[in-house]
Amino acid sequence: MEHDVITLHRARLAHALEAIDALDELEVLRDALTSLRAAILAGEWDVADPAIREDADAETVELRRDVLSAEFDQMLAARTCERAQYYLRRLRAGVLAARTGAINDINLARWKEYDDILTDSLWIEPRRDNSGAHLAWYWGNFIPQIPYQMLRRYTRRGEWVLDAFAGSGTTLIECRRLGRNGVGIELNDDVARQARDRIACEPNAAGAVTEVYAGDSRVADLRTILHSHGVEAVQLAVLHPPYHDIIKFSAQEADLSNAPHTEAFLDMFGQVVSNITPLLQSERYLVLVIGDKYVKGEWIPLGFRCMEAIQQRGYLLKSIVVKNFDETRGKRAQKELWRYRALVGGFYVFKHEYVMVFQKRSDAKETHAYGSD
Numbered sequence: 001m002e003h004d005v006i007t008l009h010r011a012r013l014a015h016a017l018e019a020i021d022a023l024d025e026l027e028v029l030r031d032a033l034t035s036l037r038a039a040i041l042a043g044e045w046d047v048a049d050p051a052i053r054e055d056a057d058a059e060t061v062e063l064r065r066d067v068l069s070a071e072f073d074q075m076l077a078a079r080t081c082e083r084a085q086y087y088l089r090r091l092r093a094g095v096l097a098a099r100t101g102a103i104n105d106i107n108l109a110r111w112k113e114y115d116d117i118l119t120d121s122l123w124i125e126p127r128r129d130n131s132g133a134h135l136a137w138y139w140g141n142f143i144p145q146i147p148y149q150m151l152r153r154y155t156r157r158g159e160w161v162l163d164a165f166a167g168s169g170t171t172l173i174e175c176r177r178l179g180r181n182g183v184g185i186e187l188n189d190d191v192a193r194q195a196r197d198r199i200a201c202e203p204n205a206a207g208a209v210t211e212v213y214a215g216d217s218r219v220a221d222l223r224t225i226l227h228s229h230g231v232e233a234v235q236l237a238v239l240h241p242p243y244h245d246i247i248k249f250s251a252q253e254a255d256l257s258n259a260p261h262t263e264a265f266l267d268m269f270g271q272v273v274s275n276i277t278p279l280l281q282s283e284r285y286l287v288l289v290i291g292d293k294y295v296k297g298e299w300i301p302l303g304f305r306c307m308e309a310i311q312q313r314g315y316l317l318k319s320i321v322v323k324n325f326d327e328t329r330g331k332r333a334q335k336e337l338w339r340y341r342a343l344v345g346g347f348y349v350f351k352h353e354y355v356m357v358f359q360k361r362s363d364a365k366e367t368h369a370y371g372s373d
Helices: 010-021 026-041 065-077 081-096 108-113 145-154 170-178 189-200 222-227 262-279 302-311 335-345
Strands: 005-009 060-064 160-163 181-186 210-214 234-239 280-290 293-295 298-300 315-324 352-360
Touching: 005 010, 005 026, 005 065, 010 026, 010 060, 010 081, 026 065, 026 081, 060 065, 060 108, 065 081, 065 108, 081 108, 145 170, 145 234, 145 280, 145 352, 160 170, 170 181, 170 189, 170 210, 181 189, 181 222, 189 210, 222 262, 234 262, 262 280, 262 302, 280 302, 302 315, 302 352
Parallel strands: 160 181, 160 234, 181 210, 234 280
Antiparallel strands: 005 060, 280 352, 293 298, 315 352
16 A cells, blocks of 8 residues: 655754754643644655755655654643653654664554554455466465565565465565565476466566475475575575365375375475474574365364474464455355355354464474475
């Protein structure tokens, strides 16, 4: 979503806020804030206008109009001078300097501007993002909003992402959009080829590396792949495996969707995690997107079994997000049939999947690399 932005001289705005902060009478302070707010929102301070920008070398700051307006409203609504000054100083600090963490580019001094980043554990997405190179051509790909959220929360621009089940390349398309480097592993040669073609259609203004390699993520030589790009480790791992045999993706024995039973699936999945773990930087994040399944009328908690497999390999569970989905290809034209089956069978129709977030412990096991479970 595009927002209306005001471009201001950083030092001039900070000086004006500092001068108002020095006022010790609430009504006087409110009058000064009201005047400053009106002038800024009227465009009188917006240096995007060449007529206003007198010093071309002056450092500027871009602020969202709606957020800045709300900040002034909060200051003006304060019942004490001290509380108004608290809000004012917070705004000034956000104008003067960024305060980011170690794992993303979010400026916590201006956290209100990041309303596109979700922090709740229930995600209701009414439709998938089909913009740009994103096309829902591949049966089983996840919506682009998932990697978008994960990349924004758990990576910085220029860092490296590994997608162990690359599929149609959704994660890597988002990498190009957000200026992250991405490596994807895809078992099916033809799918990998098509993914490369789709990814190449997405603009790459940041010059991000986005490569898809055909191979088996359980045993692929990931270290050599990373070394070919001059990289020792990745900062985020994304796993969106088959939900066991719900969809058969190929006839290959190495395909997790062909595992003969749940325990075999979990063993194969665990090998993928073990292969990735040595290449994920310590204390960085792994994201699992997974759903559950039914077998002969019994709910199989596949997501939680996979969760346990990851935890056993030295990861701390940070969050579980429940994300809705309204339709799958298999149920799209059979809503009434599935409702009838649910009523007869005493179960509920799946309308959700999980986005599980893990942090690699500093002492995570690294003895299982390259499929040696």
